[in-house]
Amino acid sequence: MLIQPPPDIASSEITEERIFLNRREFIHTAAGATLGVATGGLALGKDAEAMSLGQEEIPNVQPGPFGTDEPKNSFEDITSYNNYYEFGLDKRDPSRNAHTLTTSPWTIRVDGHVAKPADYHIEDLLKGIPLEERVYRLRCVEAWSMVIPWVGFPLSTLINRFQPTSKAKYVEFTTVLRLSEMPGARRPVLDWPYVEGLRMDEAMHPLTILAVGLYGKTLLNQNGAPIRLVVPWKYGFKSIKSIVRMRFTADQPRTAWNKATPNEYGFFANVNPTVNHPRWSQRSERRIGRFFRQPTLMFNGYDDQVASLYNGMDLRRFF
Ligand SMILES: Nc1nc2c(c(=O)[nH]1)N[C@H]1C(S)=C(S)[C@@H](COP(=O)(O)O)O[C@H]1N2
């Protein structure tokens, strides 16, 4: 995969762009060819380079429920316009910088109020879980949105395996923190590692998935490889990337954004056009790739599925 730069250009100037272009070339090739994949389950932890480029085809993906039929954003948009602050603050930084993250081997620590706490290898965790495609809207709190064809499975499938006890009221998720591989995390933008959380009923809801791929292939690092959360009725920052820990707690987790700016980023973060961010309106959004703004829908359009979770709650107070 490595291409030597011409001698008159300093390699430091062009490496990032070459890697990016290289990846796209590889994707086009991969789309036409069947890559070596393991039978049954997800072929994770195979060839290190293929993994870090995140382009293994995922076999046997079935269409899942709750999909939107709106036009999907392009692979290009989804993989080059990202928020992943551990790799920088600019939307293009993750696609430039995230290739340095090693995603194999990958272990997830499960602890707190569960009958089966352990450090699980991701391959063992995913064994035998059927994968589905879920085409979801992702609404960023910054008032842009995308439509993304995720490959994943309900988070509830895993939670049931861990057997949380009756004390478990919330799940806290943590992103990997490796300063040597994450240039953006060397700056104190957030109180690293990135932490997010859900109430147990939100975590068990059938809309909530863990994603391991998109557009039929394993995730690129900028999208949260090898495994990330997707909670489509909440602002994008709840959908934590590259998860290494799931802790079952009695108390509401202290999340990274809530700690940083509690008056701007609430724990619930439900998409709600009637509750503005203190610095901007949440009434409308710009779908990436479109020119005109469009109205933002209550619970990002998933109100039929999730409104009952918040019966009797004041969503202005619990934003
Ligand atoms: N670890 C981590 N997870 C994260 C973020 C982040 O900065 N770090 N950004 C969040 C935000 S603000 C959004 S909008 C989504 C973006 O997901 P995408 O880049 O895959 O579209 O990831 C979320 N997950």
Ligand SMILES: [Mo]
């Ligand atoms: Mo976001």
